[in-house]
Amino acid sequence: MMAYVVLGSAVALVIFTFLCLFRVVGGPTVLDRIVGVNVVGAKTTVLLVLIGHIFDNVSMFVDIAIAYAMLNFILSIGVTKFFLRRKIARSDGD
Amino acid sequence: MSLVSSILLILGVFFFGIGTIGILRFPDFYSRLHAAGKCDVLATTLALVAVAFFNIHDFSWASLTSWDNVRVSLKILTIIAFVYVASPTATHAITKAAFIVGIEPWEKKKRDL
Amino acid sequence: MARLVTFIIMLIFWVLLSGMFDAFHLTLGVVSCLLVSLASHDFMFYGRPGKAWGKNMLGLFLYLPWLFYQIFLASIEIAYIVLHPRMLEIMDPRLVRFRTSLKTNLSRFTFAQSITLTPGTITVNMADNEFTVYALTKKAADSLPGEMEARVASALEGEK
Numbered sequence: 001m002m003a004y005v006v007l008g009s010a011v012a013l014v015i016f017t018f019l020c021l022f023r024v025v026g027g028p029t030v031l032d033r034i035v036g037v038n039v040v041g042a043k044t045t046v047l048l049v050l051i052g053h054i055f056d057n058v059s060m061f062v063d064i065a066i067a068y069a070m071l072n073f074i075l076s077i078g079v080t081k082f083f084l085r086r087k088i089a090r091s092d093g094d
Numbered sequence: 095m096s097l098v099s100s101i102l103l104i105l106g107v108f109f110f111g112i113g114t115i116g117i118l119r120f121p122d123f124y125s126r127l128h129a130a131g132k133c134d135v136l137a138t139t140l141a142l143v144a145v146a147f148f149n150i151h152d153f154s155w156a157s158l159t160s161w162d163n164v165r166v167s168l169k170i171l172t173i174i175a176f177v178y179v180a181s182p183t184a185t186h187a188i189t190k191a192a193f194i195v196g197i198e199p200w201e202k203k204k205r206d207l
Numbered sequence: 208m209a210r211l212v213t214f215i216i217m218l219i220f221w222v223l224l225s226g227m228f229d230a231f232h233l234t235l236g237v238v239s240c241l242l243v244s245l246a247s248h249d250f251m252f253y254g255r256p257g258k259a260w261g262k263n264m265l266g267l268f269l270y271l272p273w274l275f276y277q278i279f280l281a282s283i284e285i286a287y288i289v290l291h292p293r294m295l296e297i298m299d300p301r302l303v304r305f306r307t308s309l310k311t312n313l314s315r316f317t318f319a320q321s322i323t324l325t326p327g328t329i330t331v332n333m334a335d336n337e338f339t340v341y342a343l344t345k346k347a348a349d350s351l352p353g354e355m356e357a358r359v360a361s362a363l364e365g366e367k
Contacts, residue, residue, distance in 0.1 A: 002096040002148060009107045009141070016114040023117050023126075031192050032123055035130050038184060039117060042134040042177070043110060046141045049170065053145055059162060062169045063224070069173055073180040080187045084194060109282055116289040124341045125300060127329055129285055135324060136282040139275075165226050172223065182323040186330055189341070193331050 003054075010050045017043050034079055041072030099148040106141030109133045123192055131185035138177050146170040214244040267317070270358060274321060281326040288343070302331070303340045318359045 017040050024036035045065050052061025116129025146167040221236040307318065319330045319338070327343040 002100060005100040005103055009103050012107050013110060016110050019114045020117060029123065029192075031188055031195075032126065034188055035123075035126055036117065038188075039113060039130050039134060042138055042181070045173065045177075046106070046110075046138055049142060049145050049173075053148075058145070058149060059166045062166055062173070066169065066173055066176070066224075069176055069180070073176075073184055076184040077187055080184075080191045084191045109286070112282070112286045112289055116285060119289060122300070124329070124331075125343055128327070128343055129289060131323060131329065132278065132281045132285055136278050162226070165223065168223055172220075179320075182320040185323055186319065189329055189331050193339070 006050055006053050010047060010054065013043050013047045013050070017047075030083055031080075034076055034083075038072065038076045041068065041075070045069045045072070096148060099144040102140050102144035102147070106137045106139075106144065109137035109140065113137065124189065127185055127189055131181060135177060135181050138181075139174050142170050142174050210244050210248045213248045214240055217244060270317075273358065274324065277321070277325040281324065284326045299345050300341065300343055301345070303328075303342055305338055305340070307336050307338055314359055321359065 020036050020040050020043070024033050024040070045068050048061050048065040048068060049058065052058040052065075055061070110133070113129050113133030116133065117126050120126045120129060149163055149170070150167050217240040218236060221240055225232055225236065227233075307315065315333065315336075319333055322328050322330045322338070322340060328340050330338060331341050332339040
C-alpha cells in the first residue's frame with residue numbers, strides 16, 4: 001500500500017511544481033519569482049527523498065536532498081542580496 | 095506502521111497543495127510569502143518524517159538495529175532541522191528586500207469593491 | 208572550549224554523513240574537522256560561550272514542541288483562508304510595529320523566526336528592538352507580542 005501512496009504523492013508533487021512555475025513565469029515582480037523558485041526547491045527536496053524510496057535506494061538520494069536544500073537556501077539569500085536596492089525589482093523592467 | 099506513514103505523507107502533500115494554491119491565489123506579495131513560508135515548513139516536516147519513520151519500521155526489529163537504516167533516518171531528520179532554520183531566514187530576507195525596495199502591501203480600504 | 212565543542216559537533220556530523228568507520232575516512236574527518244574548527248569556531252559561538260549555553264539549549268528543546276503546535280495551527284489557518292471562496296473578504300492585512308523587551312541576540316533571533324512561523328504573521332524588519340510585522344488578519348495582529356514573547360523569554364533568558 002505504501003508504494004502506491006509514495007508514487008501518488010510524487011506525481012502530485014510534480015503537478016504542484018508545475019503550478020508553481022506559473023507564478024515563476026508570470027510573477028509581477030522579481031521577488032515574486034524568487035518566492036516561486038524557493039517553493040519549487042522545497043518541493044524538490046521532498047521529491048528527491050520520495051524518488052529514493054521508490055527506487056529503494058534512499059541512502060543515496062538523501063545526500064542529494066541535503067545538498068539541494070542547502071543550495072536552495074543559498075540561492076534565495078544570494079539572489080535577494082543581489083536585487084536589494086535595485087529599481088528593477090519594483091517594475092520588473094518589462 | 096505503514097498506515098501511519100501514509101497518513102503523514104498524504105497530510106504533507108495536502109499542505110504542499112495548500113501552499114501552491116495560496117501562491118497562485120493571494121492578491122499581493124506579502125501574503126504569498128505567508129502561504130509559501132508556513133505551509134512549506136510544515137509539509138516538508140510531515141513528508142520527511144513519514145519517510146524516516148517508514149524507513150526504520152521497514153523490517154521490524156532487524157532494521158532498528160542496522161546502522162545503515164538508522165543513519166538514513168537521522169540524515170532525514172538533519173534535513174528537517176536545516177529547513178526549520180533556513181526557511182524562515184530566507185522568508186525574512188525576501189520580505190526585508192521587498193520592504194526596502196518599496197513594494198506596497200495590499201490593503202482593504204484602498205480597494206473599493 | 209569553543210573550539211572543542213565545535214570540533215565535537217562537526218565530528219558527529221561527519222560520522223553521520225559518511226557512515227564509514229575505517230581508518231582512512233576517520234582520519235580524513237578528524238583532520239578536516241580540526242581545520243574548520245580552528246579557522247571558524249567563532250561563527251558558532253558569538254563571543255564567549257558562557258555557562259548559560261547549555262541551559263539555553265535545554266530551553267530551546269523544551270520550546271520546540273510548542274512551536275511545532277503553533278506551526279500546525281498556522282497552516283490550518285492558512286488553509287482555511289486559501290480555500291475560502293471569497294478570500295478577499297476575510298483577510299485584512301496590515302503592518303504592525305511594536306517594541307520587544309528581549310535582550311540577547313539569540314532570543315531576538317528565535318523570536319523573529321517564531322513570528323514568521325506562527326499564525327498569520329511574518330517579520331518584515333527588525334531594527335534594534337523594534338519589530339515590524341505584517342499580519343494577515345486583524346485577529347493575528349492583536350495577538351502580538353503576547354504569549355510567545357513570554358515563552359521565548361522564559362526559555363532563553365531564564366536566569367535574568
